[in-house]
Amino acid sequence: MTNNAITRLLPAGLLLLFLFVVPHSVTAQNKIQVTSFQRMETDITARITAPRKDQNGEICALIRIVTTEKNFMFEPDALGIVARENKPGEIWLYVPRGARRISIMHETLGIVRNYFYPDIIEKAVTYEMVLNTGEWNNSPAAENNMQLLVLRPEPSSANIFIDDEQMPLENGFFTATMKKGEHTYRVEAPMYHSEAGVLTLTDEQKIMNVTLKPKFGYIEIFSLPEQDAKVHVDTLLVGNTPYRSDRMMEGGYKIRVEKDLYFPIDTLVTVLPGETTSMTLKMVSTIKPRTPWTTLIMAQANYHPSILAYGGMVGFVKKAGFYIRFVSDFGSVSTELECDDTEALTDGSGKPYYTGNTAKARMSATGGLLLKIANPLYLYAGGGYGNVVCAWETVDGKWAKNTDHSTTGAAAELGGVFRIEKLALSLGFHTVNFKHHEVVGGVGFIF
Template sequence: MKKQRFFLLGVLLLLCGLCHAQDVKVTAFQRMDRDLMARTQERLDLNDDPCAIVRISVADVKEYTFEGNIIGDVIYKTGEAIVYMTQGSRNITIKSDKFGSLRYEFTQKLEKQVVYKMTLKFIESDANRLRTLLTPVVGVGSDLSYGLMIGVVKKTGWYLKAKYDFKSLSTDTECDKGGNSPDGEAFWFTGEKKSSRLAITTGMMLRLAKPFYLYGGAGWGYRKLAWETADKLWAECNDLSYSGVEVDLGCVLRAKSVAFTAGIQSNSFKYWEATVGIGIMF
């Protein structure tokens, strides 16, 4: 059991290092008829035809490289790259270590001696949104318990889960699973039994992929079981009643704003149950 605990802890620590790069997007592309740079600072292509110019506006522009029908070196200025391209060009490829590669199709063919302006901007992709989880959950084991799970997560986040079976349990005496009292007296039982279950856990949530999340944590709880004796007393079975540390591990699958949760939970690594739920994640 110790090996399993160290393995789960190792998995959680490893996943903490996962990250997701930002995306870059072309937010504007337009023809600049009043900009005469393509005429006053002309550059000819291999056929001695004048080039078009694409002025690319973006922060940290020197971290970008450009590919396509480019003539000569790219001119880098503060916040802007000036790219000479052959007339008739249809696209340009933009590369950066921050987001990878983006191939952009021009909305129109480039014309010679015309200046175009392109604006790039880093955006936070849909996968990087801060999301809130809210879902009812059911604990399914020897007993059923009901509760609520809430969480907040981006790449990493937290969750809190509480479950209770809404049953109070008071007992008159104790016994072991063999039906014997602490002093060795054997009880006779009617066959009636009562139980009570409470669990509160909290921990970390990690996004493994855009719609898939892993959660794991710990907390406190109990599961109590009592049998009715022939004398109409209730005896708590110590061998099948547990109280102490709760451990929790599971996953969340998001389909648009609907969230499906599934996991396993244990009290003291002795009482085990499944946890399932359907809720919302927005």
């Protein structure tokens, strides 16, 4: 055969070698099989004969791995392996309570990855695992009546019971290989409603999430106008405002908030499950606040059928206060004579002739008490000095004061002020010597 022919046949030969030889070598690599795993109730090795303790001071479980092969390597779960001892025909592994799985590796026999123990690993108990390291086709397989269960509770610190037996948790999960079929479960945690039921393990892995409903809630308390008030819950001092509680069981509570120089506040609060109840309490000072002065500025008019005068009022009031008031027609009259409505002069010199022209003058200056009766009503009352002059002109150019329509002396007044926000309206009565009477009205501002 020529070199060229050999060159053409070499790739085909290599392909046949790969198809027939390599699969057989790959198939033969993994020869490890767990044929049985059981608890050895009468074996006291782990408990009495050769006990070992883990880092928490608790007696380990012992797994006696039955095999004649050497140089096995083991990869445990997060709990680890405490110790390993090679015995004739066995390998002893000491593991902590609650261990869930293990990987078994050998450099020539292959690997069994993540083998889940079909029983709960308890402290001071001995277990037996039988390994078959021959060809799988020539060895009996362990009965596959087990299935993986993964249960994740919320909260992660909850207690899990399977078939009324408490199960260990690892990193917030419970994982175990258990017999197929129905199992009861119960998940419990302090301050949560428990959940129970029945789960069924079939040919598929079972992964469950169980979220417990809380029995607790929270309260938040704020105080105005100041914080740092003491908070009592059912007579127990728990802190100062602003206050946020820790978990509180659902239900009603008595709340008392206290602070120096303020009246205490007593109230009730209902804590709802899974919720935060927030309240802001307005505290009243025990120190009577100073009442600010209220200022009144008003334009007014005094009305009489014979004369109209204008003026203003300025007042200052809390519950009680004062005011001053001035009113005038801003006219003046100078008289030389006096007469009355009979037109006769009061000096007895007879009746002069009059032109029919009249002149009038009006002025009052008063002050007094301003009271706040009830919001929005104020009352004012006062006195002072006032005069009213009415003069008639004679034909010779002189002016005679009519004493029947003129008066000078004490002035008195009484009235009320009605407030509409900052607007003020007034109505009152004014008199001079109780002879000249006027109606008073006004409008202004109060602030």
